[in-house]
Amino acid sequence: MIEVYHNPRCGKSRNCLAFLDNANQEYKIIKYLEEVPTAEELTDLLKKLNLKPIELVRQKEKIWIEQYKNQELTDEAIIQAMAANPILIERPIIVKGNKAIIAREADKIEAFFEGK
Structure with missing residues (x-):
């Protein structure tokens, strides 16, 4: 299940979501601001995305700018920041099996499902 x-x-x-609906893809929605992923879940998600923690952070968010910007943070500290402040997590993310993408553009979503 996606x-x-x-x-x-x-x-x-x-x-x-509209793209997935139009493509007749079944999916489960995770409202990550309500169902906040744990640090362990974020670590697993980062592996599926093949990204470093900082690459998943919305660095223009007020919380990031006020509390974390210009600090030397370890990957673990960045993951903890996202777990504590899920608004910092880039969105949307599609997970299919052991692969995932940040799905901001339709062509990227299409390529993901075509296996490109």
Whole structure:
């Protein structure tokens, strides 16, 4: 089952769901602001995304700028920051098996499902 880390207030996230609906893909929505992923779950997600923790952070968020920007943070500290402040997690994220992408553009989503 495909999982989508979704924020209903985010246009890119809503567009991602619309793309999946139009492609007749079944999926499970994870409202990650309500169902906050643990540090362990984020670590697993980062492996599926093949990203470093800082690459998953929304670095323009006020919380990041005020509390974390310009600090030397370990990967573990960045993961803990995202677990404590899930608004920092980039969205939307599609997970299929052991692979995942940040699904902000339709062409990227399409390529993901075509295995490119």
